[in-house]
Amino acid sequence: MTDHALRLLRGDGRLASLAAFPFGFDLARAAHGHVEPVRLASGGPLEVVAGDDTGGTYFLCADGSVLYADSEGSAGVIGSTVDEALEMVVGLPGWSDYRNLSPDDGEAAILARVAETEDELRDCYGIDEERAELRAALGFADRSPVELVGLLHSALLRTEPDFLLLNEEELCAYERLDRHARPPLWEPVLATGRADLALLRSGDHTVRDALADDAIRRRVALRAAQFDRAEGDLDLLRHLLKHEAASSMTDELRLGAVLVGLHGHPEDLPLLHEVRDTDFDTGCGLSDVPGTDADAEELRGWARGLDEALFGTDPADEPASTWTELALDQGMTELARVELIRALDEIVMDQSKLRSPRGQQRLDTSPLHWLAVEFERLGDLPQALRAQRLYAALQESAWDRVSARLTQARLERTSGRPGDAARTLTLLRDILAGPGDETLRNWQGVNLGRFVAEEHCALARTLAEAGQGAQARTVLTAAEAVIGELSEAAAKGVRELAGETARQVRGLS
Template identity: 65%
Template sequence: MTDHVLRLLRQHAHLAELAAFPFDFDLRRAEHGEPVRLASGGPLRPVAGDDTGGTYFVCADGSVLYADSEGSAGIIGSSVDEALEIVIGLPGWRDHLDLSPSDGPEKILARVTETEDEFREDYGIDEARPELRAALGLSERSPVELIGMLHAALLRTEPDFLLLNAEEGCAYHLLDRHPRPPLWEQVLARGRADLAALRAGDRTVWDATAEDPVRRRLALRATQFDRADGDLELLRHLLHYESAAGLTDELRLAALLVGLRGRAEDLRPVYALRERDFDAACGLSDMPGPDADGAALREWAEELDDSLFGTDPADEPLCTWTELAADQGLTEVARTALIRRLDAIEMDQGLLRHPGAPKKPGKLDPSPLGALAQDFERLGDRVQALRAQRLYTALQDTEWDRVSARLTQARLERETGQLPQAGNTLAALRDILDSPADDSLRHLHRVNLGRFIAEEHYDLTRALADADLPEEARATLAAADEIRGRLSGAAATAVRERAEDVAERVRDQRDLV
């Protein structure tokens, strides 16, 4: 049906003219003006535009995404048919983005009537509308119904249809300002459902939830924000299984929720883990021992609760919810939240300042950017990871941190096919090594960082050779060999096989020339 309507407009000039004027759906304006893409990577086909510089795109499922010229975008219909019903039935639809069914028919009709009266002063919409609807086979719907359709479509924009500037990677703003449920609500939905079933005593759910690592974590998070006196048995059950997974944030959470009851015997799985696992012994070293009294356990649990957990999901760090979203397969939910956070930091680096810290230049904490880069990599989105990493690199203070950050940046540039940029980044890294401004790199060639730098140079050399860039490959190989020559014996030995393989690859390429 979508292609049918577009085909009619393309085949009949009169219909295309009516769509363009007075309804501002112009097939001749399908060029958006800047390269864009969906964050999800789905196809995006421009089909029309308007006289404000906005563009209508058709997505893989037929949904129509409208992007204006000011950096905002949103779904306005589940198909071209639906989008045209809205555009034709509400010629001032862009002025009604704030309306929703909750406003009621009276307010909706008054607003639409006012807008259409203004249109009638300049455009013959009453004559053109029925003709275009009939020719395209579109339904005649009331303004109230159309506002409901538009509202529902707009709310579908995120996460699957988040529009990005293809060159910069930043996201378009939402076209509307309607409230959305918080991220945690969507992520925690499964956990809350499982918690209700656990409390109902469904033993099949008890085992299925406890044995599934993701469901178990979600159920524990649900109990964090919905605590009940009768939860001790189910908490002990979940704690038993979580302790088998080693030290996790959810194990700490389960331990404190059980510890709040003040019974050391309920924490036996944690004590056993602490005995056999070094990380758990360190991470839970402040937990009172198995002979502790109830008051000491409760005091420990309350302090841990206050410092790391709490009862308000809105206070949890973003990474809690994006990691749980990704673990559930809600990749686009996680990606959207992370991109929005990265955009916010890029626009206002003051967000990197610790609360209460003096507002002085240079007093920023870049670690959230490093964490974002890692989160994007876990999602498989190296483009956004590189964007975060470049910002992170620019904010490093010591020469060690600058070198380490540039090393990761160069790897991401290489892995995304930006080989010249990777070469430039490694060149800047070498400049630091040659003339460091502090002594943080004094042991570089005796630790793993030196080895990793050499390995990345060899990896880039191979990539350059594979890309048929022999001169660049030879220059990078020479730099790699020089760095390898500075390494200690063990580090140099560890790199030797890679160095020999890459050198042979470069020689083979030279022989072919």
């Protein structure tokens, strides 16, 4: 990390004053922090080093990058080091006007824009002598505006995924500071698959053997083959399909079967049937594979129908879940996190995005359920809870409301919020007591009732371990009341757990 210039500013009042005005890098404002509590989605540390007179804040990140957040909810990296950020701020007074410029705009356009902005600044105060003095004192070269805009552009493109800024209370993401296009998630996700596919086509047996044993690489290679189809791929597709069966029924297994079937070779039908018969799940998932006596046209027609309905050749048409799941599988955690947070933010800001195409008044809340599951999978319980709470609030039937609140309580408990979990379970019991519809009429005799009792016991133990004896006893009493309503069969499996919980809770002083 290069922070030589920052140390000079901190040690020289005259230089610090120049940096603050007219260049808007005011060290004194660091003591006031940002306009609201914030944190990085990745969990990395942030240090406020300066601010400006618009309410913007300069943060120092763990790797030395400088993240700037304005007061309107936008943020972006503006330098890979403090020195680089300061050099840009000093060299480009009014730099925020250039956030959407890039080297592709050309030298003439960049220089014209900078000249226009700086002329406006000169009408209000001096910048030229001040810039020369500060550059000399901090050891900065006299770089051209074009070069500095290029540095700013490169820095801004590094903002995501590692430096996505969140409002700490609401957990929603700041908007990007710029409007530059970014590659879609599927591009980095497919990169290894495309490389493997190229090696397979070249006859690389090392890769061929590796993909037989590596489920993740195999899945990504099949996705790469989906979007880059070639007549000569049939043999490698057979190889990938045969080994993908070891993963049981996956989307990629169905994809592999479709890609093989599209070639229309009836001699592949025994392989397709062998794959279908791997286990119960594959038997169900591939139950519509044509019979072994099918001809080429029937086989090709079956594959074409599934391809048009489920796959296709444009990665942009794939649901976001395809790419976030493959990103997580490959360890691209922060890329997946950014995609998921942005998706959740869109729904939070505009619930009409959940409108069901089959009925304009009905909401399809399944995207929220999926988001909660994916956030929990990557270990981001606060975001999982944010999605689950909204999901629970939008459920209509009593059964769905109880099920959603049950998951919400579990997430609250496991994320260290037992008080919230206790309140959620109270809401859940209120629904059981007055459901308002018939969907819960048999809850006492099915697994839902047992799950409710088990979550009460789990929360009572958590509260007991935290030394919150009174609240633990309250939750335990509620658990015993729930168990008392269960059928004999449903209660049988949870009574022992309740007994152990009671001994733990009542053993507290």
